Amino acid sequence: MSGLLKFITCGSVDDGKSTLIGHILYDSKLLYADQEKALVLDSKVGSRGGEIDYSLLLDGLMAEREQGITIDVAYRYFTTDKRSFIVADTPGHEEYTRNMAVGASFAQLAIILVDAKQGVLVQTRRHSRICSLMGIKHFVFAVNKMDLVNYSEERFEEIKKEIKKLSEDLKLANVTVIPVSATEGDNVTQKSSNTSWYTGKALLEHLETVDVSEQEEVSFYMPIQRVCRPNHKFRGFQGQVESGNVKEGQTIITLPSRETASVKKILVGSDEKKEAIAGQAVTIQLDKEVDVSRGCVLTDDENLPVAKSFLATFLWMDDEELTVGKEYLVKSGTKRIPGFIKKILYKIDVNTGEHIETNTIEKNEIALCQVELTEKIVLDTFSHHKTLGELILIDRVSHMTSACGVIENIDTSEEKPYFEKDDIKIGGYIFEEFYFNLENAIMTKKNTADKTYHVGDLVPSEGESFKYPEYFDIISVENNGAVLIRDGQVQDIIKLEDYQFIGLPVLDERGFALAIKNKKDLDQFLEEFTEIDGKNISEFHNRWFQFEVYRRIVCTDNFWMI
């Protein structure tokens, strides 16, 4: 069993979370003398009429002490003879739900307080749901203020039934229910004679003995944090081993580039080791050059998904509501990449669990959404590979962490092509709009409906930011094909080798005009393309491609679409 237990306390306002933890610290003689002295002094002016107010040990901010509430998570560290603990005491007010979620994302076990007089409340359900969403697998429901219901077994059993129902609804694992009084100390650190009918353990004893070790993920994977290059002779990949282990000489693959290499050297910190295990910070040197940078993943599991579209359950944390289509920065693992919410499937009523159709999500709401990234990255479902299934959304203007989410389902299907005929598939974004954001001077492309055009389909000739002729050709050197547009319709989609220049305007698959005026230009263009080696690619594009001929950049008043 691991010596360290990270847990949180949560539940509704005034259910006594801070008091409970304060009492454990006090009873277990885990306070330093000066802290105890300060507590007694502070309590004299506090709201308990001179009695010791244990919550003052945790509510450390001025605003909290003034208002007598918890606003943000407080972390406390204590050790008993049997175990070391880190406890995050979280706020109960709905307004501060996101701070509660911060604590939940860090914990292995949650103590959820329930007021014996009030029973299970909406906030109890909300917190239980968020704990479960963030991946907590162990729950203790502490039915508090038993002293105020005369230590009634009957009342305890009633609440226990409500908790059982809640646990079933949310599919909570490993649930324990304990009757306590945080102010009086019943069943907190010692079993109380006031509840002689209760046969289980006191809370602290339960925390000291509960086994929270999880079934470990087997395969090795490590998201790369940085490339270490002190000199031209050494190139190492630095990161934390997230699961499994890695050995010198082992064959690994790089994702998304999917190259194979073998491990030449492993450094754990500054020590050379033959092997590294999950949780360690390492530097890995490979036996050959690979195309890998920050955000890529080293693994021995070739089945790790690489995708750009997925479903995730989000907890919205921003005062600004979620807007479908707005671009956010998505951070997952060590990758930071633009992406947007394509669709909200539904939001979840925290009380009833009902799925509600909606176009927007507000602060503290939970919703299942479809996310689309600008490129493929290594991802997985939260239940399968925890680290690859966690993500946050960052607002590009305010830089707020707008939401956190866990991946439920991944769409690994290939991207739909823009034009398709038999085995000829042509990508690009010729009919998508370009907008300029006046606020931050960023230009973005708006994703329109994902439609695939086939022979015979009508194509849009004019948008807000483009206007094309009725007759023109599209050639795509990257996809090795050409599209013939005649009278605003797709007349044919052909292979590039079959393309003949007949004097019509030539565009690329992005809607840029190509500087091709005759057959000779075309031949030269194709020849130059074959000579591109990655270094001169922008030079090539700047020579041949002209954005401004059929396209322009527009500012839009629909600020959030950008």
Next chain:
Amino acid sequence: MSRLSHLDELEAEAIYIIREVAAECENPVMLYSIGKDSSVMLHLALKAFYPEKPPFPFLHVNTTWKFKEMIEFRDKTARELGIEMLEYINEDGVKKGINPFDHGSVYTDIMKTQALKQALNKYGFTAAFGGGRRDEEKSRAKERIFSFRNESHAWDPKNQRPEMWKLYNTEINKGESIRVFPISNWTEKDIWQYIKRENIPIVPLYFAAKRPVVERDGNLIMVDDDRMRLNPGEKPTIKKVRFRTLGCYPLTGGIESDADTLDEIIDETLSSVESERTSRVIDKDGGAASMEKRKREGYF
């Protein structure tokens, strides 16, 4: 399969954080206060990037009232490790003769808080690592690992950014900056045990030795140089003392002790009935919330 120990977990967490900052932040710096927590931070930074040197400089904000042994230790450490050590002194404060005897909390503000802000502005640092730990003090216990500051370096404790899992959001606007606390989750005991395990050099003042001290308001203050002002009737006496935290010598209380080895220090720390910051005089100015107030004003 073997599991990581508690210290291994804390070390890996800190290294992860330090690397994230180096990878994502534009112009980071590591604050170096010469104390034991700074020694641990420096050690973690060396480990995080090995075989590369830490890709950022270290900054010592010097109030000019540090213990002599601290400055010697700082210079020796920088020289031996070949790291870039910047020193910043608020020269304006020095000119005005600001000192801890006459100016009390104004001294701390001008020579520490203002000096730190000036230094960060001078070099344009966007992220600064600090060795703050959540077990030190109640407002620190509430602070995120990545803690954001506005243009005037102020902390807004009521509106902290959510910090989920280990997905740190390092995005800031121009003029804003981040304080990063990689050892937030370490306790004083963890620090000492790690120093022992890793054999990390620390300033000799942490070990008990015979030193000239005077007793003031229950604190033993060391007479480190002739700038120390003695009250009428006060006479330095030689006592065997050590320091649990290090700062400006006139503001740092020592404790009488015989602990002159790491093991003895760890033993003493574990059985102590006083928390570490009681020996730092400045924290008690201004009541229970003094640290939060200073942080709102831009103190680390």
